[in-house]
Amino acid sequence: MKIRRSSRLVGMTHYLLQHPQQLVSLTFFSELYDSAKSSVSEDLAIIKQTFEQQGIGSLQTIPGAAGGVKYIPGISLEEANRVIDELCILISKPDRVLPGGYLYMTDILSNPNYVNSVGRIFASIFNKKKVDIVVTVATKGIPLAYAVANYLNIPVVIVRHDNKVTEGSTVSINYVSGSTKRIQTMTLAKRSIEPGANVLIIDDFMKAGGTVAGMQNLLKEFQANVAGIGVLVEALNAEERLVEDYVSLIKLSEVNEKEQLISVEKGKFTEDLLS
Numbered sequence: 001m002k003i004r005r006s007s008r009l010v011g012m013t014h015y016l017l018q019h020p021q022q023l024v025s026l027t028f029f030s031e032l033y034d035s036a037k038s039s040v041s042e043d044l045a046i047i048k049q050t051f052e053q054q055g056i057g058s059l060q061t062i063p064g065a066a067g068g069v070k071y072i073p074g075i076s077l078e079e080a081n082r083v084i085d086e087l088c089i090l091i092s093k094p095d096r097v098l099p100g101g102y103l104y105m106t107d108i109l110s111n112p113n114y115v116n117s118v119g120r121i122f123a124s125i126f127n128k129k130k131v132d133i134v135v136t137v138a139t140k141g142i143p144l145a146y147a148v149a150n151y152l153n154i155p156v157v158i159v160r161h162d163n164k165v166t167e168g169s170t171v172s173i174n175y176v177s178g179s180t181k182r183i184q185t186m187t188l189a190k191r192s193i194e195p196g197a198n199v200l201i202i203d204d205f206m207k208a209g210g211t212v213a214g215m216q217n218l219l220k221e222f223q224a225n226v227a228g229i230g231v232l233v234e235a236l237n238a239e240e241r242l243v244e245d246y247v248s249l250i251k252l253s254e255v256n257e258k259e260q261l262i263s264v265e266k267g268k269f270t271e272d273l274l275s
Contacts, residue, residue, distance in 0.1 A: 008033045016071040021153035025068035073151040075124045083117045094260035101255045119147025122230040129227045132197045141204040157192045171221050175214030195223040206231045209243035
């Protein structure tokens, strides 16, 4: 049965949004909606224009018999700033201050709306680079890593602080925590990363950067390349920053436990990252 253009546009848009970074042939859509390829091509042109106008992303066209279209997720600068501003307001609430000057963020990292929005921002920033795997360290950065990986359509690898029997043989290194100066251990299964893989490191919070630096050193053991580093929140009061080349969405400048005061601002996030 022939499907009207309006229904076809909705269906194709939904499919593309659910399958980011996947090459979809015109034949697939043509057979799915019992429509001529010329009609499908016209529909895709409309979807592409709408995506770009509304900052949803873009459609990449690959010519040839084995070609098709691929949805590249994106986000407009306006929407990215709106998300970051909203998170800054949320994080700066006084009741987030915990004993010892720590910051409560579990509710944010367990909220699908915030996690997916942050994942889309990071995916938009790093989708121009060749990335094969998203790596994070257990446990709070895991939701963010999966959100980013979903938009980039690549696997997630989780670095742990202890060995898991179900992961087989592992590679372990010792690293020095940048904030506490304590020696800690992180491990990764030998089968998790192939030599030469391009890795995107995602973390929820960075003080001095000891954990991220540890992940960088661990990845060297796998002969992997660090294609980028994305951090949701970075603390500005670190005495010595162990990581330099990274993108952060929010900067935490002060946590005053006595006065229940939290000061935040936009992080190392500029317009050119999304251009």
